[in-house]
Amino acid sequence: MSEAPVVVPAPPGPVVPGGTEDRAPRRTLVALVVTELLLSFALATPLVATLSLKVNEIAPGERTSVLSLVAAVGAVAAFLLNPVFGHLSDRTAGRFGRRRPWIIGGLLAGLPAAVVMATATTTVQLTIGWLLAQAAYNAALAALSAVIADRVPPGRQATASGLFGAAGFAGVVPGLVLVGMLPGRTVLLFLLPAGAAAVGGVLAWYLLRGEPPLDPAEREPVSVRSVFTSLTFDPRTSPAFTIVWGQRFLLQFANSLIGALGLYFFMARLGMSTAEAAALLSVTGLFSLAGNVVSAAVCGRLASRTGAYRAFIIGSGLLLTLSMLLKMTASSVWPVYVASALAGIGLGAFYAVDLALVIRVMPHSADSARYLGVFNIAKSLPQSIAPALAPLLLALGSDPVVRSGDGNYFALYAAGALAALVATALTPLIRHPRLTRD
Known part of the structure; x- marks a missing residue:
């Protein structure tokens, strides 16, 4: 039976010589x-x-x-x-x-x-x-x-997380x-x-x-x-970390599930040519990107001031769910624009806060880079799984919104909405001594 790791509070950042903590x-x-x-x-x-x-x-x-x-x-x-x-x-x-x-x-x-x-x-x-x-x-x-x-x-980690996330999107x-x-x-x-x-x-x-x-005396051997x-990692010794990991996996899975098929979705649902669909994909991509950058920067700063990390997670999950529900039933251009903006804002808000949140609930602060690396698996792994699952969902009968014969995009976006909703519902289960303000 393995010994559970000791949870050590994350130390404040060291002060650079010649400067102040601020x-x-x-x-x-x-x-x-x-x-x-x-x-x-x-x-x-x-x-x-x-x-x-x-x-x-x-x-x-x-x-x-x-x-x-x-x-x-x-x-x-x-x-x-x-x-x-x-x-x-x-x-x-x-x-x-x-x-x-x-x-x-x-x-x-x-x-x-x-x-x-x-x-x-x-x-x-x-x-x-x-x-x-x-x-x-x-x-x-x-x-x-x-x-x-x-x-x-x-106290400034959520601000740093938000700016870091905004820079990644930008x-x-x-x-x-x-x-x-x-x-x-x-x-x-x-x-x-x-x-x-x-x-x-x-x-x-x-x-x-x-x-x-x-x-060197504290260095563990490799x-x-x-x-x-x-x-x-052992989920039994780090339940809060496990839940946050699962949330990132589910939200990234939902985003990856529909991300690669946007061009084909526009062609099937909106009856567009390849050129028209490509142009719309570019415009909606810019909408989403703008939402990512602004939302990540703003929500990271707000989360630092309020400490309400879990509230931002819930809000971002609901926005992503709503975005997918709009696309699930869309048969015209305007719901697609709105859905793209909502998805950008929601995903930006999530990636602004989840890094700061996971730093709070990591099992062992001495292994911060290792646990953050494991946490990044929850972002990269769905990018491999989702494209393989998407064709199976598209093959589930015909699309009830537009019967084009090009696949059931209703089922595809419904699966994405379900994944985002489950991720949101997990938030109240995140419990940790360092989360005291929401």
């Missing part, structure tokens, strides 16, 4: 926001466009299957490597601290990975390049997320702009985002200076067993 988080927040923005830019641009463009060059006759293979390998690498790198970061001893070496190392390593992808002439080379990029950027992301737990005082925008400015310039579309991320690593190294090194253990 000033130290401000510099930390700048590092978090700018670095996450540039990291997201480097990760999102291939997903948005450049992998598709490169696959079209390498294997135009098999582009769908090849792109699915490359994306699947990257997704598996992301959800496996993030907690592993977090585990290694937690146990890194040296005068530069636990987080900074992994942040700058990961962001600099993304540049040669981008070169491999930019110069790829075969599917194998492109897959290896994307695998290396996922490994590099997840090493940086695991350490960067833990900075909030390590160095931001508890990182998609430079990629979209770059693709529009440099159509067909695949090499530059790979290298410029990776170069920007490398600059972000250098900036983070400078702004996050003053991180106290891990005391072993093969400990690495494999870093991918799991």
